[in-house]
Amino acid sequence: MTSASPRLLAAPASEWHRPAPDARGRRADVVLAVVLTAAMIGSVFLYQRTGMYGSSEAWVSIVWAVASGAPLAVRRRWPEAVAICSAVAFWWGGEFRVGEYLFSNIALFIAVYTLGAWGRRRTLATVLRLAIIAAMFVWLFWNLIVTAGISSVVPELSREGTLSPYVAFGLIQIIINLLYFGGAYYFGDAAFRSARARHELETLTLELAEERERTQQQAIALERVRIARELHDVVAHHVSVMGVQAGAARLVLDRDPAAARSSLLNVESSARTAVDELRLLLGALRDDQAAPAGDAATTHGVDQLGELVDDAVCAGLPTRLHVIGSRRAVPATIGLCVYRVAQEALTNTRKHGGAGATAELRLRYTDDSLEVEASDTGLGAGRSATASGAGMGHLGMRERVASVGGSIEIGPRSRGGYLVRARFPLAAEVTR
Incomplete structure (x- = not known):
């Protein structure tokens, strides 16, 4: 973001609340939830078909898939509740060995990301994400420790040695989860900052448009004042000349018709000049735009x-x-x-x-x-x-x-x- 609006950018993030999504955004969330739920139901049966994971009852798998994917339909309206529901559903699937580790990971990532990108109470969003991530790592470490003493779990990995194959496997799991949750956290915050910057830019654009309109109106008003001053000068000068000449003509009309005629000609000339100048000046007032600088009055x-x-x-x-x-x-x-x-x-x-x-x-x-x-x-x-x-x-x-x-x-x-x-x-x- 550029330095276009220092006043706006200086405001802390807690002072801005991201507005709820519009109807189009809500429809997109519903479509995402339906697609992910259907994908999880299909994926869980494929995983179970391989025999690599425990086999749960079909209805349990369906309920789990709905519990994991359906909350995403309202992810941007209530991101805190959706993140908690997704985390609990993910833990439930792992503890009861539902056996789906593809789309459920995507659903949890989206939930944590959405909490960072759309959480309107920033302190709560930060604390809740850290709590979910900490709980997931505690669960991961616990499972690694427990399964380390159970040789039937990944029996092909030896437990012997300081850096045994099983320890290496555990370190890989930790690194993967660090990248997974770190990405969800980082990109969520980045999306929130981007939305806030976009809002500030739109606000600044509106302010600049309003300021430009005010400046234009002020320029027009100042030009009208200038034209009014021109009108005062033109009218005062020519009308005073016509008044004096008309008075002189009245006084000498009977005894000196030639002098009266000359005075009246001067009145006529002044009147024509005044009308011409008034026409030019008043013509500028018929438009909303200011009079051009080259008006005849300026000659x-x-x-x-x-x-x-x-x-x-x-x-x-x-x-x-x-x-x-x-x-x-x-x-x-x-x-x-x-x-x-x-x-x-x-x-x-x-x-x-x-x-x-x-x-x-x-x-x-x-x-x-x-x-x-x-x-x-x-x-x-x-x-x-x-x-x-x-x-x-x-x-x-x-x-x-x-x-x-x-x-x-x-x-x-x-x-x-x-x-x-x-x-x-x-x-x-x-x-x-």
């Missing part, structure tokens, strides 16, 4: 900041973009994060900056980092000078920046207005 990056500023200007928020340092390649994940932070910051300025607010967006490249800074001059209703940055939008920005290893500052400026500054680590630029 936003630092190159689209100019479009973001143009949208803010069209929405009535004077905004300027400054790029400081030499432009360089930025990973897509960081580029999207920069875009979303800037988008959220400008959206918040439009919502809370108040009339007359202006905004500045700075993108600063250094040797080992990229910094985006959004600041404004507004301090309107709904924005406190001591704002702590604990709103849902702010939490979303913090999570985004943290997910790519960056840091962020959010809060009011000492000279008025509001500041959002995020810094993202980049690989150091190589100079030639």
